[in-house]
Amino acid sequence: MHDFTDNVVLITGSARGIGYAIAEHFAGAKATVIILDLNQDAVQKAVDQLKAGAEKVFGYVGNVTDSAGIEELFSRIVREHGKIDVLINNAGVTRDNLMIRMSEAEWQLVMDINLKGSFICTQKAFKHMMKARKGSIINMASVIGLMGNVGQANYAASKGGLIAFTKSCAKEFSKRNVRVNAVAPGFIETEMTASLSDEIRKEYASVIPLGRMGSTDDIAQVCMFLASSNSNYITGQTIAVDGGLTMH
Numbered sequence: 483m484h485d486f487t488d489n490v491v492l493i494t495g496s497a498r499g500i501g502y503a504i505a506e507h508f509a510g511a512k513a514t515v516i517i518l519d520l521n522q523d524a525v526q527k528a529v530d531q532l533k534a535g536a537e538k539v540f541g542y543v544g545n546v547t548d549s550a551g552i553e554e555l556f557s558r559i560v561r562e563h564g565k566i567d568v569l570i571n572n573a574g575v576t577r578d579n580l581m582i583r584m585s586e587a588e589w590q591l592v593m594d595i596n597l598k599g600s601f602i603c604t605q606k607a608f609k610h611m612m613k614a615r616k617g618s619i620i621n622m623a624s625v626i627g628l629m630g631n632v633g634q635a636n637y638a639a640s641k642g643g644l645i646a647f648t649k650s651c652a653k654e655f656s657k658r659n660v661r662v663n664a665v666a667p668g669f670i671e672t673e674m675t676a677s678l679s680d681e682i683r684k685e686y687a688s689v690i691p692l693g694r695m696g697s698t699d700d701i702a703q704v705c706m707f708l709a710s711s712n713s714n715y716i717t718g719q720t721i722a723v724d725g726g727l728t729m730h
């Protein structure tokens with residue numbers, strides 16, 4: 483396993499789900515881990531759980547759509563921890579509805595958090611990374627951003643946009659030695675999907691070449707690869723972690 487001892491890794495939306503699993507992996511690899519999420523109690527709980535096995539885990543409350551708040555917060559994090567080596571734009575939401583019924587509020591909320599939130603955090607983190615001439619940014623996309631999906635036009639557009647955003651940033655930031663990549667998870671087992679019936683689970687598995695849903699660990703492992711020097715020559719890519727669902 484890569485040793486992240488000298489690395490500060492900031493993960494948005496990491497109080498639970500995929501973000502929490504990523505934080506757990508980086509904490510296990512000795513990184514300084516920054517948990518950022520909306521709710522104080524949820525952040526504290528995540529930090530307490532992770533601190534049981536690792537020393538350098540710190541929690542901050544923030545909303546990725548709050549540009550001024552994020553700017554201030556990232557400057558504070560740099561003051562307190564010296565730098566930001568890795569930013570993982572993981573915070574994301576769904577507001578599913580068929581197109582004919584989708585409200586502008588449902589469209590806007592998903593765009594604001596998934597796409598604009600990633601823009602804001604990337605811009606604020608890059609200001610620090612460009613001075614250090616070093617950094618890795620990972621955007622949490624989705625296979626839905628590659629394939630589209632019924633009832634998810636807003637989500638698909640936000641994640642498709644995030645993939646294009648990844649490529650543009652990769653081109654802009656390359657001169658400063660900052661790499662930008664995206665991970666596109668397929669169907670992943672989380673608290674959200676735990677309530678799915680066996681029937682739906684079997685239906686999902688039947689269309690996935692590897693025959694199973696993915697785990698949060700599957701996603702975290704790829705994030706660690708993209709954050710590490712093992713991927714030094716990779717930028718602007720989107721890696722689908724989907725059991726083969728989107729291969730072509």
Ligand SMILES: NC(=O)c1ccc[n+]([C@@H]2O[C@H](COP(=O)([O-])OP(=O)(O)OC[C@H]3O[C@@H](n4cnc5c(N)ncnc54)[C@H](O)[C@@H]3O)[C@@H](O)[C@H]2O)c1
Binds near residue numbers: 501521547595623624
């Ligand atoms: N679960 C899946 O199967 C799956 C598949 C593909 C992509 N993804 C993507 O992975 C990411 C994580 O998904 P998850 O399933 O763990 O979701 P989740 O809902 O379990 O966790 C998302 C976290 O983001 C936080 N968050 C939401 N809005 C925020 C904001 N404005 N500012 C800061 N934090 C905010 C939430 O509080 C929550 O803790 C998302 O971007 C999602 O789109 C998930």
